[in-house]
Amino acid sequence: MDFSRPFLVLFTLTVLSAGVSTAAVETATDPETGLQSWHLRDHDFSLQLIQRLPDQTRAFFLARGFNQPIADQIATSCVLQAIGKNTSHAPDGSTIEYNLADWRVRFDGKTQGIKLKSQWLQQWAREQAASPSSKIAFRWATFPSQQTFEPDGDFNWGMISFGLPPGSVFDLKVQWRQNQQPRKTWIRNLQCPSDR
Amino acid sequence: MSIRSLIFASPLFRLFWLGLVLAAVSGNSLAAKQSLTPVAGKPPAPAFSLKDMDGETHRLSDFRGKAVIVNFWATWCPPCRAELPSMNRAWTNLKNDDVVMIAINVGEDEDTIFSFMGDYPIDFLTLMDQDSRVIGNWPVKGLPTTFVVDPQGQLIYRAIGSREWDDPNLLEMVRQLNQKK
Missing domain, CATH: 1.10.287 (Helix Hairpins)
Known part of the structure; x- marks a missing residue:
């Protein structure tokens, strides 16, 4: 068995996490794909954000009936794969709630919201540009805009589009409620994947 | 060295x-x-009428008097794929206990589902919600989401995200619903 690869991954993870200003966020790089990921664990909430290559996202939406211009538009809007999870367990577990509309992106000296799925759907409704079946796939493949996770196993996967050009580096303010108590933290230096 | x-x-x-x-x-x-979350207030499960892969129509009301597990999923959804084998094993354990298990696919056609089932066999009832009208009536925000409906037609438990459905604790929670009827 070759122990060197996992050792290198662990080493990379440790070194990179030491460089992140928010202590609760770990950063890792997949040694095979080179894709980066960020993992926040704080107050019973776990959030992983994983880079997706624009080609991956483009292929996913083309396969679900989007035309090339719209698939390109989504693919180049800084799409990351998100996995949100309630890490607590009964009997002392927490209820975790979030609303993506509360999250903030800081990029190039400006602060803005995430590009929400409702904004995409409104845009396509105006342009009459996407078929009903492709919009269904988009709705369910994207990370829920609002959710409540209960203890003992609740989690979701889904894509989040941050509405930034490929290769952009930005900070993200993540907000959630733990048993109604507001929590927030910044994930620094997130990087949109390049369109290579 | x-x-x-x-x-x-x-x-x-x-x-x-x-x-x-x-x-x-x-x-x-x-x-x-892992566990299932009790649904507050036990609201009535929203009615549905959907076709299976053979074109036969099934209504939720057809199963009144039995505990029903209703799972919303799609073939492209990684956690949905992850939990299907354990759901199939759970079905092997539950099918003689008057429990119904239903997988409702969201937004895909039967060719896509049929080809997927070559790799992920599903032995329990699979229904198609192609226009996503049914999932829109249920309190679902992300896939997979699974509900347990009691024999009286009320939403009793909910799970957001995948579970290991052949976990004896989860199976016991479902079986107990039939004992209470």
């Missing part, structure tokens, strides 16, 4: 790996702690 061989052969390095393995095992046992 190279430095690399010296490091990998050293007792300290082996201890380090033993620690990692133990950490992984304890992590898995924590991950295995």
Whole structure:
């Protein structure tokens, strides 16, 4: 068995996490794909954000009936794969709630919201540009805009589009409620994947 | 002997790996702690009428008097794919207990589902919600989401995200609903 690869991954993870200003966020790089990921664990909430290559996202939406211009538009809007999870367990577990509309992106000296799925759907409704079946796939493949996770196993996967050009580096303010108590933290230096 | 061989052969390095393995095992046992969330107020499960892969129509009301597990899923959804084998094993355990298990596919056609089932066999009832009208009536925000409906047609439990459905604790929660009817 070759122990060197996992050792290198662990080493990379440790070194990179030491460089992140928010202590609760770990950063890792997949040694095979080179894709980066960020993992926040704080107050019973776990959030992983994983880079997706624009080609991956483009292929996913083309396969679900989007035309090339719209698939390109989504693919180049800084799409990351998100996995949100309630890490607590009964009997002392927490209820975790979030609303993506509360999250903030800081990029190039400006602060803005995430590009929400409702904004995409409104845009396509105006342009009459996407078929009903492709919009269904988009709705369910994207990370829920609002959710409540209960203890003992609740989690979701889904894509989040941050509405930034490929290769952009930005900070993200993540907000959630733990048993109604507001929590927030910044994930620094997130990087949109390049369109290579 | 190279430095690399010296490091990998050293007792300290082996201890380090033993620690990692133990950490992984304890992590898995924590991950295995799972349950279903009781649905507040036990609202009536929204009615539906959907076709299966053979074109036959099924209504939720057809199953009144039995506990029903209703799972919303799609073929492209990684956690949905992850839980289907355990749902199939759970079905093997539950099918003689007057429990109904239904997988409602969201937004896909029967060719897509049929080809997917070549790799992920589903032995229980699979229905198609192609225009997503049914999932829109249920309190679902992400896939997969699974509900347990009691024999009186009320939403009793909910799970957001995948579960290991052949977990005896989960199966017992479902079986108990039939004992209460």
